[in-house]
Structure formats: structure tokens, C-alpha cells
Amino acid sequence: MAKAVGARPESLLGIFKEQPRGMRMNYYPPCQQADQVMGLSPHTDADGLTLLLQVNGVHSLQIKKDGKWFYVNALNDALIVNIGDTLEILSNGKFKSVEHRAVIHPNKERISVALFFFPCHNLVVSPLPEFVKDDKPNLVS
Numbered sequence: 001m002a003k004a005v006g007a008r009p010e011s012l013l014g015i016f017k018e019q020p021r022g023m024r025m026n027y028y029p030p031c032q033q034a035d036q037v038m039g040l041s042p043h044t045d046a047d048g049l050t051l052l053l054q055v056n057g058v059h060s061l062q063i064k065k066d067g068k069w070f071y072v073n074a075l076n077d078a079l080i081v082n083i084g085d086t087l088e089i090l091s092n093g094k095f096k097s098v099e100h101r102a103v104i105h106p107n108k109e110r111i112s113v114a115l116f117f118f119p120c121h122n123l124v125v126s127p128l129p130e131f132v133k134d135d136k137p138n139l140v141s
């Protein structure tokens with residue numbers, strides 16, 4: 001990923017290699033009033049990168065783009081890769097931490113598993129020098 005944006009891979013590897021991971025398993029029961037409830041409220045992930053698996057093929061993950069919510073039509077058993085806030089800041093906004101949420105299905109239960117990649121402990125999270133032009137961090141929203 002670093003290479004793709006013209007940065008040295010070692011800079012990100014040094015921060016994320018062999019660091020703790022977190023795992024969350026999400027269970028969303030069906031609800032007949034699905035339009036009146038929310039499975040997981042809108043948020044961004046605070047970590048560097050998240051790998052997400054929709055275990056039983058029910059697609060209820062949505063991302064926000066230009067103020068509108070869109071379903072993520074992932075392939076079955078594919079891993080969804082989410083950028084987290086830490087990577088957005090380190091990359092000075094080159095990578096975007098996308099706001100997402102999980103809605104509820106009216107008659108199907110849903111299970112997802114998220115694996116969070118955290119940076120090394122005591123890291124001061126600020127844009128890495130190689131992502132900063134003219135000594136200025138980008139303003140990211």
C-alpha cells in the first residue's frame with residue numbers, strides 16, 4: 001500500500017509489524033421493523049487497517065459517500081479492507097478512513113468478524129514526513 005502511493009514500505013511496516021490485533025465478532029439478529037433500528041451505528045475505525053468478513057453471506061454493511069449511504073456488495077467469503085483513522089492521519093489523508101455502519105435485515109440474522117490492526121504502543125500519530133508536502137499536513141475531514 002505504501003508503495004502504491006510513493007512511500008517507503010518500511011515506514012508503515014515499522015509501525016504495524018508484530019503489533020497487537022483486536023478481533024470483534026458481531027451478531028445482528030433479524031428484526032421485522034428493520035427500518036427503525038440500527039445494527040451498528042455510523043463510525044470510523046480508529047486502528048490502522050481492518051479486515052472484515054461477512055460470515056453468512058448477508059450484506060448489510062454500508063459506507064457513506066458524498067453524504068449518502070451505499071451497500072458494500074462484497075463477494076461471498078471475500079475480505080473487506082477498511083482504512084482506519086490512524087492510517088488516514090499517518091498518510092496525511094492519502095488513505096481515507098471511511099464512515100460505515102451495519103443495518104439490520106428484516107428476516108435474516110447476520111454475523112461478521114472484524115480484525116483490527118493497531119499501531120505500536122506510544123506512537124505519536126501524526127503525518128509521516130514522506131506524505132507531507134511543503135511542510136503542511138493536509139486538512140482531512
Ligand SMILES: O=C(O)CCC(=O)C(=O)O
Pocket residue numbers: 024026040045052060061100101102112114
Ligand atoms: O458488521 C459489519 O459489517 C461492520 C463491523 C464494523 O464496522 C466493526 O466491527 O467495526
Ligand SMILES: [Fe+2]
Pocket residue numbers: 043044045100
Ligand atoms: Fe467498523
